[in-house]
Amino acid sequence: ELKVEQNPLFLSMQEGKNYTIYCNYSTTSDRLYWYRQDPGKSLESLFVLLSNGAVKQEGRLMASLDTKARLSTLHITAAVHDLSATYFCAVDRGGSNYKLTFGKGTLLTVNP
């Protein structure tokens, strides 16, 4: 059974600082997804990582995938308040139907 662990689960950081959220998973997969959820809202897709070594960047966020280590990172550069949200990673279980197993989410709060 695929298990997905995110850490930290709670992250409070100051504006302007850098930090990394980690997503570890237990079985082989080369497809990993990152989502953002604002309070009271649904999930919005951020990044799709489909191969070992994949790196994607959008604004102050950068995601990478190391399938050999079964690890993805979401790096935040020079955080701003607008990045406050819950971030989820999700890992594909394999097969052709793209069923995803989600981590528990990281609640990020960026303070002025």
Next chain:
Amino acid sequence: DVKVTQSSRYLVKRTGEKVFLECVQDMDHENMFWYRQDPGLGLRLIYFSYDVKMKEKGDIPEGYSVSREKKERFSLILESASTNQTSMYLCASSSPVAGPRTGELFFGEGSRLTVL
């Protein structure tokens, strides 16, 4: 703009009632999913469907059933609602077609169900 629409944002039901949650997508996606989201537990897969009239159980199917009579519509049914089914229910769809964003889930706004 891609869209997944869930029919009800908020519902309040009584124990034992039959509950229907409807989801419609306009992206012609083959795959559709129902997740529930609970604090501290993340998202858990209830059921998914990869084609019309095709369905498979997810991780927590007990107490739920689904229906997919048309490609764009996927319904979640609680045959006899119980208080432990109080939750946020999220419908999602995706395409299995190979490409740079294969398998990416598009979510609806969610249906918050309270069972009293």
